[in-house]
Amino acid sequence: MTSRTPAVETLNLRKVFGGKVAVDSLTLSVGRGEVFGFLGPNGAGKTTAVKMLTGLARPTAGSARILSYPVGAVEAKREIGYLPELFRFHDWLEGYEFLDFHGRLYGMTGQHRRRRIPEALAMVGLAARGKDKLRTYSKGMLQRIGIAQAILNDPRLVFLDEPTSALDPIGRRDVRDLIRQLAASGCTVFLNSHLLGEVEMVCDRVAIVNRGKVVAMGNLSELLSSQTELEAQVGGATPLLLDELEKMAATVALADSTITMSLKDKEMVPLVAEAIVRHGGKIYSLTPRHISLEGLFVSAIEEGER
Amino acid sequence: MNVITVARFTFREALKKKVVLAAGILSVVFLALYALGFHFFVDESARTAAANSNPATYFARQFGVLVMMGLYVVNFFGGLLAIFTAVGTISGEIESGTLHAVVPKPVRRWEIVVGKWLGYAVMLSVYVFGMAWGVMGLAWVQNGYMPSEPLNGSLLMVLVSLLLLSLTFAGSAMFSTVTNGIVVFMLYGIASVGGMVEGMGTIIKSDLLVNIGIITSLLVPSDAIWKAATYFLQPRVFDLIPIPTPFSSVSPPSIPMVVYAAGYCAVVLLGGIRLFQRRDL
Structure with a gap:
């Protein structure tokens, strides 16, 4: 399942906003097919790091590669999915139309979109709500449709930034199952969360960051038995x-x-x-x-x- | 392909905006009132023209003024629509977070900006072109009057709105939505005032005022292009009256200025793309 090159590789990645260091010398490696937990307290730099890896923010220094491509490269973006922490979408669209737009951005053909969109809606439990406007969705449903757009292209790597923050316990269980399903299909999951229980249940490896630096990283079971x-x-x-x-x-x-x-x-x-x-x-x-x-x-x- | 996807999406999104719906309804109201006013004006003119020594020239001047006033309003509406529909096209989407799911897709940032610009450009072009021909068509239906070169004139009116659209896009990549709205609207106002200052300079033969107007036109050439449009749209009898007004021009349009304005659109849009490419979301 794990090929030679890592799915995510960063070397001394750094981001400074107006003199304030958000991410400082972040060096990590995530193997292919892993479920990787990226943990840290609020303000530790987790979201900024993910933004750099998904091309939303430019690193101040250091380098990063995603699926062997330089970060931000269109080739890498074709293979990744991303659920932002603040999931706000164009709410005048219907659920199906929203996924159709994102499918077009991925370059999916009409036939591919017609097959894949109902699948993605079913995977997040929204099969019956595809024709409803997003503005009628609850917060939890918006998070689910956000996950659907992140997995629409059958990604090889998916970044989920706090994917269960708006979900009830049933929804959280569904997302855990989905993460396991993605991992079983060979997809690497980069899970950014501070819900430690969630991470403990699904992650193979974790990195704990504080003040923009990795303070602990490794196999979860080894880390837990090391102390x-x-x-x-x-x-x-x-x-x-x-x-x-x-x-x-x-x-x-x-x-x-x-x-x-x-x-x-x-x-x-x-x-x-x-x-x-x-x-x-x-x-x-x-x-x-x-x-x-x-x-x-x-x-x-x-x-x-x- | 991504450009077309984003353009189609933006066009649909623009049509959903309440500001566009309101502008559409008010524009229809404006055309209806304009048609009514023109109708009564034609009746009144028929009575007063009999006493005039040259009724043909009299009609051309009277109807020409009325059509130019209508087109002036259309040009103003086009400018407002360009600014207020696109004011938050980048900044607003960054502030709301909707771009966060779009930018990580396999789409280049310039494709997002160009696609959005194209979406709005199509909507504005249809609006300005349609409204301009609506005003001219109403005059033609009621008394057979048609400006001298309506196609050239209406195309230049479209250029005015595209120019303001590009400026709004660049501002949206640089400023917050509210700041951008204020800045671009003020620049639009400055351009209009600059055009008036240049006109006054022409009347009183003041090189200083004329130069101030030219510099303003280089900064934001919206008024200069509107003046170029008026030359094509005004009746030729206006050429005999060398007094510039907000609705007329005393000289043929400067081709270099039209080329400059088209280049201005492209350069300003490129500036917006550059700013957006460097911006952290």
Whole structure:
């Protein structure tokens, strides 16, 4: 499924708006057929990065290639689909007409459009609404028709920027199924989201960005097993103890007598226990567990802030 | 192919705009009132012409003035329609986000701009040409009067609206929708005033005023082209009255100015394309 050249490849991609760095030295590689999660807090530069990759914004520096073509090349655009974060469309069109216009822009023949448009409408659950004006659609339906225009050309790479932000739980499940269906057909999915649960359920690999920089990237299961979340019931925790634990862990949080911390390595658990005892603390329980994506996300962001 | 797709889409979109619907209805109302006014004017002129020493010249002058006033209004409507239908053609779509799904398609940015321009250009050309011939046709039906060179004149009127359309497109790639509307409308006004200043300079033989008018014409040649159109549209008896008015011209159109205006359209549109290509969405 994965060919030699990556679907998306960026090298030190940078974007500056009027002195403010939105994306700083973004280097990443997304393999073909992957479902790639691009995560980060609000304002981290995710949407700007996607805009550069889809030709909506020009990089200030660095380079990027999409399906082996330079970013913005018409050849690459022919093979990609894109759902913008702010999905606003020409609402005087009917759903079918809207997809017909985008199909024409893709250069699809009339016969191809007549076959593919009903398929795309059915894939997003709008088969019965193709003759209705977009202005009569709900926000969730607009997001669905936006996804339909993004997959209309059977893309080899699709960028979905927050594709479930307007959807109810059923709609979110439908989109997850659609993403899995796209991946099964060999399409690379670049999923830009801050809904970690969604990402955890569908993504093969993730990159976490903060302040325009990648702070963690890799195979999702490996990343989750690379860190350990430790919950310790401790009596007599002193500020000095917490200072020492902060040096050992990416994140440390104290609530009542419970200290929660994320550790790089499970082998650090005995060192944590030793430090607690050395500072006069009493250990009632120590519970190590695999870190959740949320824990990994917070840990990566906070570590990057240091 | 993409240019045609975008042009067809833009043409359809333009027809859906309320401003176009309102302009269409008001234009029909204008033609109806104009026909009525012309009808009563013809009756009145028939009575007063009998007392005139040269009734043929009298008729030509009277009807010529009336037709030129009608065409002046059509030219003004064409300019307004060019500015206000296309004012947000790029900026408005960037602000609303509708271009975000279009630009990543396999379409070059220049194709989007040229396609949109063509869509509006067809609509404006049909409007201005149709309205100009509507005014002239009403005069012809009622008393057989037809301007001297109606085709050349009406084509130049179309050029005026295309010129303003190109200017509006360039502004839309540079400014927000509201700012663009204000800037282009003011430039249109400045061009009209510049034309009047040049006319006054001609009457009082002031090179300074004439030069101010020429410079204004180079900045925005809409009034200069309208004046060129009036020469073709006014009755030849006007040639004997060397006093320029907003509805008439004292000299034949300058071919270099017409060529300049056509080139101006192209250069300004190219400028708009260049700006749009560099703009982050």
